[in-house]
Amino acid sequence: MKQHKIAVIRGDGIGLEVIEEGIKVLDTLGSKYNFKLNYTELPWGSDWYFKNDSMMPVDAINQLSSYDAIYLGAVGHPELQDHVTLNGLLLPIRRAFDQYVCLRPSILYPGINSPLSGYKSGEIDFIVVRENTEGEYANAGGFQYLDFPAELGVQTAIFTRHGCERVIKYAFDLAVKRAGKKLVTSITKSNAQGYGMVVWDRAFERIAAQYPEIKTESLLIDAACMEFIRRPDSFDVVVGSNLFGDILTDIGGIITGSIGLSGSANIDPERRFPSMFEPVHGSAPDIAGKGISNPIAAILSGAMMLNHLGHVEASTEIEKAVKKILQRGDVLTADLGGQANTEIMGNAIVAALNH
Numbered sequence: 001m002k003q004h005k006i007a008v009i010r011g012d013g014i015g016l017e018v019i020e021e022g023i024k025v026l027d028t029l030g031s032k033y034n035f036k037l038n039y040t041e042l043p044w045g046s047d048w049y050f051k052n053d054s055m056m057p058v059d060a061i062n063q064l065s066s067y068d069a070i071y072l073g074a075v076g077h078p079e080l081q082d083h084v085t086l087n088g089l090l091l092p093i094r095r096a097f098d099q100y101v102c103l104r105p106s107i108l109y110p111g112i113n114s115p116l117s118g119y120k121s122g123e124i125d126f127i128v129v130r131e132n133t134e135g136e137y138a139n140a141g142g143f144q145y146l147d148f149p150a151e152l153g154v155q156t157a158i159f160t161r162h163g164c165e166r167v168i169k170y171a172f173d174l175a176v177k178r179a180g181k182k183l184v185t186s187i188t189k190s191n192a193q194g195y196g197m198v199v200w201d202r203a204f205e206r207i208a209a210q211y212p213e214i215k216t217e218s219l220l221i222d223a224a225c226m227e228f229i230r231r232p233d234s235f236d237v238v239v240g241s242n243l244f245g246d247i248l249t250d251i252g253g254i255i256t257g258s259i260g261l262s263g264s265a266n267i268d269p270e271r272r273f274p275s276m277f278e279p280v281h282g283s284a285p286d287i288a289g290k291g292i293s294n295p296i297a298a299i300l301s302g303a304m305m306l307n308h309l310g311h312v313e314a315s316t317e318i319e320k321a322v323k324k325i326l327q328r329g330d331v332l333t334a335d336l337g338g339q340a341n342t343e344i345m346g347n348a349i350v351a352a353l354n355h
Contacts, residue, residue: 002035004309007067007274011045012085013283014293014342015073021295021346022071022302025321028350029306029314040067044089046077055088061096069305070276073298076283087139095133097273099266100163101170102130102245103304104280106232106252109261110327112336116255119233121327124256125180126235129171130245132266134158135196137242159196159241164203170269171239172211180236184208186218187240187248200241224248228255253280258335260294263301265308277305291341294333296322299349321352 008023010016023039030036042063044056055075057063064070070093075085093099108114108124138158145151168186175184186204190197201218208216219227221244228235228251240248253259262280279297287293299318307315325331331348332338340348 002310004035004037004068005066006037006039006305007042007064007070008039009042009044009070009089010073011075011089011283012047012077013074013285013288014281015045015075015283017288017291017293017342018279018295018298019071019073021342021349022298024346025299025318025349025353026302026306028353029311029317033311033314035309035311035314039071045075046080046085049077049080049084049088055085060089061092064093064097064274067274069274069309071302071305072276072278074279074281074283076285078285091137091139093276094266097268097275098133098270099268099273099275100131100133100167101265101267101269102128102132103265103267104128104130104245104249104252104262105300106249106256106262108256110323111329112257112261112326114232114255114257116229116232124232126232126252127174127178127237128245128249128252129167129174129237129239130249131163131167131239131241132245133242134160134163135242157193157196157241157243159199161199161203164200165207168204168207168239169210171237172207172214175214175237176211178236181215181234182213183215183217183234183236184211185224185235185238186216187221187224187238187244188218189221189244191220197241204239221247225251228252249280258294259297260333260335261296261300263297263299263304265301265304267308275305275308277301277308291343292334293342294335295342295346296326296333296349299346317353318349321349324352325349 010019049055105127110121136157140156141154190201253262259281266276303315303318325348331340
């Protein structure tokens with residue numbers, strides 16, 4: 001039996017609830033596919049911060065380095081500013097383990113209505129490849145005259161040829177494998193950001209020349225936001241910087257019915273370090289503790305984790321079970337127009353796996 005060490009960071013808000021259902025689903029498949037996930041619970045996040053003045057221990061990266069994967073619920077707390085929670089846990093993990101690819105699929109599933117009229121199941125099906133370690137989230141800059149009237153903050157986006165080329169190449173390789181439109185769309189803003197984004201554009205041109213069988217297009221981020229609404233069915237693989245990928249995937253979640261359906265993977269493609277799997281939706285403090293959150297994004301993130309660990313059939317089975325439940329439509333959480341709570345949705349997916 002193949003065994004994997006999984007670090008579980010439930011984190012904040014609804015992260016605690018949705019990860020519980022994700023683990024339940026993952027464990028259902030273990031005996032069937034002859035693998036075992038050995039979990040270690042790490043109680044890091046905002047509660048840890050309130051006790052220790054940090055989101056995780058000083059040796060957290062060293063602790064995590066021994067695991068095969070990280071399963072994360074969410075970070076974010078209404079009493080802490082986002083830059084504290086993100087820069088205290090999520091972003092340091094992504095950078096330390098060079099998880100330079102963030103994969104975020106957007107699929108209109110059976111039984112789910114898009115707020116955009118006229119789209120049927122499967123007609124919206126694209127994946128955003130987000131550069132995950134540099135760009136606008138590189139945290140390069142600083143303050144001058146902090147807390148004085150002349151307070152000044154400098155935030156510098158970092159675009160390297162190496163960083164741009166490797167994530168863009170990943171996007172093209174993904175387009176080759178996908179049974180889609182064989183199209184890669186680059187997201188840029190080089191008309192206004194005439195240095196960093198030009199490095200991005202030039203990298204896209206160089207990599208695209210290596211894949212003559214793949215169609216390409218380049219869109220400014222503002223135009224891309226509009227086109228995600230106007231023609232979402234035309235996209236296949238979309239590759240963008242850290243900030244642009246973040247913005248577009250929130251749109252992708254909403255136009256496919258709910259961000260509660262949006263899983264993601266933070267991947268080190270070279271497998272030198274553990275990769276991290278998390279739902280896109282965040283900690284949702286307004287509904288935390290009510291037991292009404294949608295666990296499907298966490299469950300699909302778990303499926304992406306199994307795929308990364310080499311259990312492709314088990315991963316595919318989770319996706320099929322989710323589709324089955326959504327198409328049936330008798331068990332839906334509030335964000336999907338139903339009344340099922342978090343646990344009921346998790347149990348329904350487990351039941352679908354067992355039949």
